Amino acid sequence: MVHAIFDRAEKAQHALEEAFAESSRAVVFTGAGISTESGIPDFRSAGGIWSRMEPILFDDFLASEEARLEDWRRRFDMAERFAAARPNGAHEAVAHLARNGPVSLVVTQNIDGLHTRSGVPPEKLVELHGAGDHATCLECGTRHEISFAQDQIAKTGMSPRCTACGGLLKAAIISFGQPMPEDELERAMKESVMADLFVATGTSLVVYPAAALPMMAKEAGARLIICSREPTDQDDIADLVVRTPLAETFGPLKQMKFA
Structure with a gap:
């Protein structure tokens, strides 16, 4: 009680x-x-982020270039929000x-x-649940800045790859379905x-x-x-x-x- x-x-x-x-x-x-x-908006309440868009599952990020690019678009938007917050x-x-x-x-x-x-x-x-201010390689764990990922997508139109091993980069955030x-x-x-x-x-x-x-x-x-x-x-x-x-x-x- x-x-x-x-x-x-x-x-x-x-x-x-x-x-x-x-x-x-x-x-x-x-x-x-x-x-x-x-x-900074929350995720789960009425009017929160997940009420406006479906989360991208970790398996979908791994399997689909379209899902990866959408995930990165959301991360860039969040990074701007985070940078503006105090x-x-x-x-x-x-x-x-x-x-x-x-x-x-x-x-x-x-x-x-x-x-x-x-x-x-x-x-x-x-x-x-990780941090949204940087990315990591899913293969070797090398850290990359969010700005690097943003530049790579702008230049190539494709999801960014690790400079050390060529593996997939992902924002250092735990996604649904990710351990x-x-x-x-x-x-x-x-x-x-x-x-x-x-x-x-x-x-x-x-x-x-x-x-x-x-x-x-x-x-x-x-x-x-x-x-x-x-x-x-x-x-x-x-x-x-x-x-x-x-x-x-x-x-x-x-x-x-x-x-």
């Missing part, structure tokens, strides 16, 4: 400050809701808590790169069960296996806080549920002092 639900930002902020102040090892798990306040107060607060506070790991489902740009240390960030990165997921699971505080922020908690992380943390003894404007299926096991705007609620936490 959830212990408390906060629908006023000031009260929620104080509750979060208290929780982080009392924590010695915290995990913050974020989803699209932390970035919508930076102007981290909001919630991103900045999470970065502060990771640099100076008890947050041992930030786990995100987002591909927008805003956690990196807000200053979350690379060693404390796991991007479960999750095992090392990153394992690290997220390990930190979750070691945490004394787990804060799920801006996520609907419907995409598994990532959505199992809060339950794993709770079962291992962590205090669980869920910050989501909409109800989730895990609200009933949370110690605290926050329904307030994330940037407004988290923003003041970037002023927290830690010994």
Whole structure:
């Protein structure tokens, strides 16, 4: 049974400050809701990206040049959106808590790169669904910039190939049907069960296996806080549920002092 639900930002902020102040090892798990306040649309809600277009499956990307070119067109559009967006107060607060506070790991489902740009240390960030700011070769893993892929398509009209081995390039994002990165997921699971505080922020908690992380943390003894404007299926096991705007609620936490 959830212990408390906060629908006023000031009260929620104080509750979060208290929780982080009392924590010695915290995990913050974020989803699209932390970035919508930076102007980045989400994928799954009504009016979200998947309500306007069908996702391109990984197998289709591998099999079809037409699918690859359409996937790249969408990635270029997203890259422009991501570049234009700026981290909001919630991103900045999470970065502060990771640099100076008890947050041992930030786990995100987002591909927008805003956690990196807000200053979350690379060693404390796991991007479960990849990142949209670069591409990788599906054969050898060599990194290429998005601008390289864009130039190659403009010049040849064909999907870009790796400069090292000639393999297919793909934006470094996990597509539907593509295996999750095992090392990153394992690290997220390990930190979750070691945490004394787990804060799920801006996520609907419907995409598994990532959505199992809060339950794993709770079962291992962590205090669980869920910050989501909409109800989730895990609200009933949370110690605290926050329904307030994330940037407004988290923003003041970037002023927290830690010994």
